[in-house]
Each structure stands twice: as C-alpha cells, then as structure tokens.
Amino acid sequence: MDYKKKFRKRIYLMAAYVVIGVLIVLSGFMNICRSDVFITIGFALAFSGAFNMIRLLKIYKDEEKLKALGIKETDERNIMIAEKSRSWALATYIVMCSVAMYFMYATGRDDVGYILAMNVCGLLVIYLICYFIVKRKY
Amino acid sequence: MKNRIRQFRKMKGIKQEELAEAVGVTRQTIISLENGRYNASLNLAFRLSEYFDTTIEELFIFEEE
Numbered sequence A: 001m002d003y004k005k006k007f008r009k010r011i012y013l014m015a016a017y018v019v020i021g022v023l024i025v026l027s028g029f030m031n032i033c034r035s036d037v038f039i040t041i042g043f044a045l046a047f048s049g050a051f052n053m054i055r056l057l058k059i060y061k062d063e064e065k066l067k068a069l070g071i072k073e074t075d076e077r078n079i080m081i082a083e084k085s086r087s088w089a090l091a092t093y094i095v096m097c098s099v100a101m102y103f104m105y106a107t108g109r110d111d112v113g114y115i116l117a118m119n120v121c122g123l124l125v126i127y128l129i130c131y132f133i134v135k136r137k138y
Numbered sequence B: 001m002k003n004r005i006r007q008f009r010k011m012k013g014i015k016q017e018e019l020a021e022a023v024g025v026t027r028q029t030i031i032s033l034e035n036g037r038y039n040a041s042l043n044l045a046f047r048l049s050e051y052f053d054t055t056i057e058e059l060f061i062f063e064e065e
Helices: A003-029 A036-061 A063-074 A076-106 A110-137 B005-012 B016-023 B027-034 B042-051
Strands: none
Touching: A003 A036, A003 A063, A036 A063, A063 A076, A076 A110, A076 B027, B005 B016, B005 B027, B016 B027, B016 B042
C-alpha cells in the first residue's frame, strides 16, 4: 500500500478517536452513562486523538518529513528489530510470570499464583493459535 | 554472510546516506550491512545489486555457517 495513503488512514483514525472521545464525554455529562472513569477515558481519548492528529497533519504537509518517516517505518532492519523485541518481550514476560507464580504458591498466596498460571497458559494458547494461523498463511 | 557493499559504495564515491536513500532504507541499515551485523533480505539484495549495476553473487559472499 502507498505510504501516503496509509498515513492518511492514520489521520482518519485519530479523527475517529476525537469523535469517540467527545461522544463518551457527552454521554457522561448527559447522564447516559455517568461515571468519572468513563468521562476521564473520554477526555484522554479526545485529547490524545487531537494531539496526534495535529502532529500527523504537520508531518503529512511536509513532503521531506513524510518521506523520511516512510523510510524509517518500512526499513526492513527496523521491522526486524521491532519483531525481535516483541518476541523477546513475550518470552521474558512468560518467564517472569512463571517465576512469580512459583513464588506466590510457595508463599501461600494461591489466588495470585492461580491468576498468574492462567495468564501464562492463556498466552501460550494464544501463541499456538497465532503460530498455526501464520503457518497456514506461509 | 559477507558483502562488498562498502567497496562498491566507495568505488561509486557516494555517502552511506545517499545509498540508503537510493535503496529506500535508513543509514543505520547500511552501516549494519557494511559492518556485517545484518544480512539483507532478498528484496534489498536485489535493489542493492541493481543500484550498483552488478550481480548479487558479486555483492554478497555466501558462507556456510
């Protein structure tokens, strides 16, 4: 896909964040769904969406910056680094969760240990599902 | 996998940044390739060999690991 087109989609997504954020805030203030957490999420979504939209629009208007960003984002070494970091992060998280799980069971906090065990199991199941989907694709 | 990217680049008298821009990667990728820390994909290998007007075999030296 053309990078400029892809970038435009990102701007539209940010605009959608702003709209959703404003709707959430309005629904909170109009007592449709009254909750402080809900309103805060709405504000956060609207502000971050607006901020990012302005930032992306500035880049979009500057051809040089857009080209440089395109190269940076599609650079194969950068993609490889991101993929490796993701897989390392997942592996590290599973090991840390497993160690914490044993520690929790050993110290008698079975409830937390159980949650951690379920977490590790869930991640491994998701990994297996993703593995078979990717395997079928290639 | 070894390569002769630095040699070819110097023969052509261009900077790493210019080569990076010509083949659509970052300068860091060219640095990593020249230092042998990173192996180019088949796609990038073709683009590089096309840019230097040579063959992939001339540019990259295959070594059994």
